[in-house]
Amino acid sequence: MNLTLKIWRQKNGNDSGQFVTYPISDVSADSSFLEMLDLLNEGLMDKGEEPVAFDHDCREGICGMCSMMINGVAHGQDREPVKQITACQLHMRHFKDGETITIEPWRATAFPVLRDLIVDRTPFDHIIQAGGFISVGTGSPPDANSLPISKPVADYSMDAAACIGCGACVAACPNASAMLFTSAKVAHLNSLPQGQPERYQRVVNMVSVMDHEMFGSCTNIGECAAVCPKEISLDFIADMNRDLMMATFKGITPTVSLNGKK
C-alpha cells in the first residue's frame, strides 16, 4: 500500500518542532505500524537523512515503551473485533491504501519531548517512588500462604496491576491528568492485605507528587480508559478518591520531599 505520513519532527527539547510530510510506498498490509516506520527510516537513511526517533522495545504490547498519537488517538485506533492495543500491536491492514496518517508524540506538560516522537516519562517513576511500593526489605518474609487473599480481591488487584505505564492515559486526557496511572498503582497495593499498613500515607504521598509533577486534574472525561491498552478501569480513580478523602479525614499529610523535583 502507499501512504502519506505527517510526522512531528523535533531535534531536541529546545527546538520548536514541526510536521514533515513523507510519502511512503510498498508498505505490506501484514507489517506492524512500527515496522512501517522502520521502512520509512531505512528509506530516509538511504537518502542520507536522519531517521525518525521513536520509543519502542518489546514490540509485543507489554513493556509500555512505544508511545505515539496516530491520527489523534493515543496508540492509534484498532478496528473491530480487536480491542484497544499498543502502537506496536497495531497492523497496517487497518489502514486504507492512499490514506494520510498523522503521527505525533504524547502531548503533556509533564512529558517534554526529547526528540521527534520520544518524550520523557520519568514523572511516572517519581510518582511510584513517592509510595508505590510496600515497605518490605529482602529477607525472610512469612510463608506466602500464611496470608490468604480471596480470589476476587487478588483478581481486582491484578486488574489494576496490569497497567504498563505507557502514558497513553495522560496523552489522551484533555487535562493531561495522570489519575488513571496513579490510581491503578494505588488500587493494586491498597486492595491487598499487605498494602494496608501504608494505605493512606501511600495515596497522599503519590497524589502530592502527581500534582507537583505538573499533571492536570481529573474531570471525569474518561478518554484515558478509552485508549488504555490494558483496559484499566475508571473505577480505580473512584477508589483512589475515596482513600484520599479518608486520609484527609484522618488528617494525614504528605511526608514525601518535593525538593529536587520539578
Add this chain to the structure above:
Amino acid sequence: MATTVKPGIKPDQLQFKEGTLNANVPDGPIQQKWEKHLFDMKLVNPANKRKFTVIVVGSGLAGGSASATMGELGYNVECFCYQDSPRRAHSVAAQGGINAAKNYQNDGDSVFRLFYDTVKGGDYRSREANVYRLAQVSNNIIDQCAAQGVPFAREYGGMLDNRSFGGAQVSRTFYARGQTGQQLLLGAYQALSRQIAAGKVRMHTRYEMLDLVVINGRARGIITRDMVTGKIERHLADAVVLATGGYGNVFYLSTNAKGCNVTASWRAYKRGAFFANPCYTQIHPTCIPPSGEHQSKLTLMSESLRNDGRIWVPKKKDETRRARDIPESERNYYLEVKYPSFGNLVPRDVASRNAKTVVDEGYGVGEQKNGVYLDFSEAIGRLGKQVVKDRYGNLFDMYTSITGEDPYEVPMRIYPAVHYTMGGLWVDYNLQSTIPGLFVVGEANFSDHGANRLGASALMQGLADGYFVLPYTIGNYLAQAQLDKVDTTHAAFNEAEEEVNNKINRLLSINGKSTVDTLHRELGRVLWDYCGMARNEAGLKKALEMIPQIRQEFWENVNVPGSANDLNQALEKAGRVADFLELGELLCLDALNRSESCGGHFREESQTDEGEALRDDENFSYVAAWQYAGDEATPILNKEPLTFEYVKLTQRSYK
C-alpha cells in the same frame, strides 16, 4: 582494542587450557554447601557498607532485585538501564510463570526434585552446586514477592494457585495471569523505587554501558553514553555487576525486545571475562512465523496451545489449497505419527527440529511457506468453541491482531524462534566472573540452565541471583578486596573512554551505503541457517567464513547518520550490531567445537538412530569458557569439567 575487521577465528588453531577455572564450590554435601558458605563468607560491617559503591548495569529481574537489595543493605548503588524506566526491562515480557519447590499441591515436590528436574532438563551441562542453591532459594522468592504485593493467581480459598509446565511431573509454577514477568518485575521495581527515594540507589535511565574499566586486574568502573545528550561519562565503583540479559538478538529475529544487546557482556569479554557456552541457545517452537522481509521481531505464543492444538502440514509439497479444503487423508500430523506416546507435547527442542525438517523439505504453509499448522478444529468440535475460548481466548486475540486471521476458523500458523540464551559470561559459585570484582547475574551469566532451560525457570534464576545470592557474595568480595585508591582520572579510564570515542567517531564517519539493519539481517540469516536448530560441521565452517565478510562490509560500507552529541538511535543500533558481528563468530566456533548434541545444541553428526540428540559425556562433559586473545587471534578454550554426584546421567527419550 582495535575494532575487528579481519577474519579472526581459525578453528584449526584452537588452544585448550584445563585447570584454569576455579568454580569455588564449597565443600560438603550439596544440601549444606550454601548454608555453610553463608557462614564462611566475610561480612562487611553495617557502618562500612556505605563506604562502598556498586555499579549495576541492567534493571530487569536480576539487576532490579540486586540493586534494591544492596541498597537496603546500605551500599551505594548506581543502577543503569537503556530504557526510559527500569520497569521496562525485557523480563517484563515473560508470560508463563515462576517455579518454586513449595509443594503446596502435595504432589511430592521438593528442593531436591526441582534441582533434579533442572539438571536433567539442562541435559547435564550445568553445575550441580549452583542449581541446587537455585532450588533452595526458590521458595524464598515466592514469599518475598507475595510480601511485596505481587498479585499471584489464587484459588477460591485464598491460597496460591499453581500450574504445571513442561519438563516436570509436579505442579510447581506460580503465575499472575499471562504476565508473570511484568508482575515480578514490578515487585522488584517497587523495591528499587523505594531505595531510589531513600537515596541509596541512583538510577540512570536512557544510559548505555559502552566499556568496562579494569584497574590492576579488578573491575572498577564503566564508561557510559547518555542516550539523550550523547555525553560519554566515567563511573567509578568498588564492584561492577552486569545484569544485561541474553544475546538472542544476534539472530536478528528473536522474541527478545529490540533493544536487547550483548554490548556490556562483550566489552567485559574483551577486558578478560570468559564467555561460556555461547552455542547454547533455546528455540521456542510456538511463535508466529515472519510475514515478510519487513518483520522486525517475533512474537511467542504460549506453549500451552499444544495441549489442544494438533500440528500438521499438507502431504503434498507446494500445496496451494486452503487448509480447510485439504482432506484429512492428505494431512501429515507428523508429531503424532513419529512420537505416538507424546504426540504434540514433545519437548521444545524436539518440536522445533521437526517443524524445521518439514518446512525445509518444502511442506511449509502460509504465503511465505515458513510455518506449520496448529489446528484447533478438532478441539473445538470436542470441547465446544466456548471452552477453547476460555482456555486460549487472549492468545487467539493476539494472533488475530498480528496476522489478521481468525484461529477459530482457520488453523494457526506457527514456527520456532530464538527465545533465550543459556550461554553467557562464565561465573563461579559466587557469581563472579574471571575478572575479580565483576559479577554477572540473570540471563547474562551461564550458570544454571545447562544446555536447555525449562519453562518458568528464567524468572526464578533472575530473582534468585538478585535477591538472595549476589547481595551476600558481593559482600564477601568487598570485605576482602583491599582496593587501590583511584579516581576517574586513572589511565585505565582515559584509555577506555578514548576507545569508546574512537569507535563512535569511526561508525559515524564511514558514510557507506548499507543500513545497519540490512547487515544485521544478513548476520541473522547466516546464524539461523547454519547455527540454528540443527548444526553440522560443514555449515558451521561456512558460517565462520561468511560472518567476517559481513563484518568487513559493515566496517567499510555501513551508513550511520546523525551526530554523536544527540539522541541518535541509528548510532546506538550500529554499536550493538558491531558487537553482535563479533559474538556471532564465537557462537559458531563454540558450536563447531562441541561436536556432541545436548539440549538446545543439536549437531546432526551426533544423534541416535531415532534422530534424537546424542550426548558425548566422555568428551564434552565440560563448560566451554572462551578467553579473548586479541582481535585477530583465535580465542582460547578453557574447560571447566562438570561432575555429577547427585543426578544420574541418562539419555532422554520421548517415543
